Amino acid sequence: MARTGINKQLVQQAKTALLAQGKRPTIDALRIALGNTGSKSTISHYLKELDEPPKATLERLTEPLAQLVQSLGEQLQAEANEQLSKTQAQFLLETTQLNAQLQRAQQHLEDQQHSIDKLTERRLTEQQQWQEATRRMEQQAQELSLAQQNNHELTRMLQEQHTKIALLENEQQHANLAFEQFRQARQELHDAIIQQHAKQITLLMEERRQQADLLLSSQKELVNLNRENARLLQQLQKIL
Incomplete structure (x- = not known):
């Protein structure tokens, strides 16, 4: 007995569809085409009825009518086969076109996926570059902050140096003035x-000169005294 939902017409439709696809209408193929419903024995029963002509019916007819029915059956079978061939050819054409469209769609999809992969890789590269640029900016910001601190410190030290230089210049001026005063005083003392x-x-x-004059006078006096002594000595000798 056929299961609910499975009948000869459904089996015929499944068989026609398989033949149109260029597949053999086996029991397993028919059952798959029917959505995995119906028992194999039921499908086999309907398949046999579809494959074999209704001989018992023809036997009950008169020979001329049976021949007519058989001729019509053969003609219908031929037309069905012709229609089936056309359907198969159309199906194959449509299948070929669909396969070509599918291949184009797959190629397009692959191209799109390749583009997506490239864009993803580019985005990752740009993200890495952005992260690297951000890291460098943060490092440069830290270096700039440190440089600003050093600049403030150097500015403070420079101001201190300017202040010291101004004090030294003031002290130098005072020293120069004192030295000039000392030099003038020294010159005056030297001149004095x-x-x-x-x-x-x-x-x-x-x-x-006076002592020389006095010495000369003393020498003259001494000469005179020597002369006087000599004269006195001569007189004394004469007396003795």
Whole structure:
């Protein structure tokens, strides 16, 4: 007995569809085409009825009518086969076109996937570049912050140096002024010493001249005394 939902017409449709696909209408293929429903014995029973002409019916007819029915059956079978061939050819053409479209779609899909892969790889590369650029920017920001701190420190030290230089320049000015005063005082003292020394030399020369004159006078006096002594000695000798 046939299961619910399985009948001869459904088996005929499944068989026609398999033949149109160029497949053999086996029991297993028919059962798959029927959605895995129906028992194999039921499908086999309907398949046999479809493959064999209804001989018992023809036997009940008169010979001329049976021949007519058989002729019509053969004609219908031929037309069905012709229609089946056309259907198969159309199906094969459509299948070929669909396969070509499928191949084009698959190729397009592969191209799209290749483009997606490239875009993904590019996005990953750009992301890595962006991360690297962000890291460099953060590092440069840290270096800039450190440089700004160093700049502030150097500016402070430079201001301190300017202040020290100004103080040193002020001290230098005072030192130069004091040195100039010291040089003038030293020059004045030197001039005074030279003048005093010159006066002392002049006095010494005058004193030396006077002593020379005195010495000359003393020498003359001594000569005179020597002469006088000699004369007195001569007189004394004469007396003795």
